[in-house]
Amino acid sequence: GAVVSQHPSRVICKSGTSVKIECRSLDFQATTMFWYRQFPKKSLMLMATSNEGSKATYEQGVEKDKFLINHASLTLSTLTVTSAHPEDSSFYICSATSTSGSTNEQFFGPGTRLTVL
Amino acid sequence: QKEVEQDPGPLSVPEGAIVSLNCTYSNSAFQYFMWYRQYSRKGPELLMYTYSSGNKEDGRFTAQVDKSSKYISLFIRDSQPSDSATYLCAMSESYQKVTFGTGTKLQVIP
Numbered sequence: 467g468a469v470v471s472q473h474p475s476r477v478i479c480k481s482g483t484s485v486k487i488e489c490r491s492l493d494f495q496a497t498t499m500f501w502y503r504q505f506p507k508k509s510l511m512l513m514a515t516s517n518e519g520s521k522a523t524y525e526q527g528v529e530k531d532k533f534l535i536n537h538a539s540l541t542l543s544t545l546t547v548t549s550a551h552p553e554d555s556s557f558y559i560c561s562a563t564s565t566s567g568s569t570n571e572q573f574f575g576p577g578t579r580l581t582v583l
Numbered sequence: 584q585k586e587v588e589q590d591p592g593p594l595s596v597p598e599g600a601i602v603s604l605n606c607t608y609s610n611s612a613f614q615y616f617m618w619y620r621q622y623s624r625k626g627p628e629l630l631m632y633t634y635s636s637g638n639k640e641d642g643r644f645t646a647q648v649d650k651s652s653k654y655i656s657l658f659i660r661d662s663q664p665s666d667s668a669t670y671l672c673a674m675s676e677s678y679q680k681v682t683f684g685t686g687t688k689l690q691v692i693p
Contacts, residue, residue: 472626500681507591509671509685510627559626572681574619574626 468494470562472575479550480583487545487578489560495540496562500572501533504557516543550582586610589672589684598693602659606672606684609653613674613682616648618657621669621686630670631657662691 469492479485489499498517502510516522516537524530532554534546543562547554557579561572589606596602604618615634619627631646633639633655639646645658655674659666672684 470626507685509587509589509683512680515680557624561626571617571629571632574628576626577624579624 468562468564468573470496470560470573470575472558472560472578474578475576476579476581478581478583481551482549484546484548485550485580487547487558487560487580489543489545489562489575491541491562491564491573494562494564494573496543496564497540498563499537499543500561500563501535501543501545502559502561504559504577510559513545547580550580552582555580555582586682587672587674587684590687591685593688593690595690595692596662598662598664598691600662600691602657602662602666602689602691604657604659604670604672604687604689606655606674607653608655608674608682610674610676610682611650611653612676613650614677615675615681616646616655617673617681618644618646619671619673619683621671623668627671659689662689664691664693667691 471490473488501513504510513528514522514524522535537543559577561574587608618631621627636648636650643660647656667690669686669688671686675681
């Protein structure tokens with residue numbers, strides 16, 4: 467099956483610093499990658515959709531300048547949380563859809579838990 | 584009104600029981616319906632995928648979609664303790680944006 471990895475799995479940082487999270491599709495090329503945020507006992511909230519080589523499309527209410535997304539290749543997308551604050555602490559999950567196939571199945575990464583002190 | 588409504592539970596059942604998980608939705612344009620399982624502190628994994636209305640069976644899992652009622656279900660037969668997880672329904676209009684339910688936490692007691 468299609469595998470998506472995320473790195474790091476857990477990060478703790480000080481307030482004001484920037485954190486970069488990587489999302490990689492390991493055995494397939496991803497047409498599109500998605501970034502979600504999940505709070506405890508809450509649903510996954512889509513933050514942005516990124517296509518390789520083009521600017522990400524952000525959901526309403528998501529700050530583009532705070533959550534920088536770069537989809538540099540068909541197997542890698544990065545999310546940078548700039549000037550992180552405690553309220554940015556959350557579980558960030560990426561997913562990817564394949565360039566092949568006719569379904570819109572999203573393959574999810576294992577998630578990155580960010581804690582901002 | 585949320586686009587997708589799902590009872591958060593928790594739902595506790597004895598091992599071997601049949602589990603029924605449900606979601607309702609308001610967007611009649613949804614065509615793709617999915618169920619994901621998420622273990623604690625892990626990413627979701629796809630369990631079932633259905634296009635439009637109907638039933639789909641895969642082992643102990645059966646997914647049902649009733650578009651006329653805007654209602655989808657996931658049934659788990661002969662539930663096992665390893666089925667204990669949060670189950671998220673998800674649906675989308677097209678290839679792209681997927682809308683998730685809040686998830687139902689299931690605990691199967693040995």
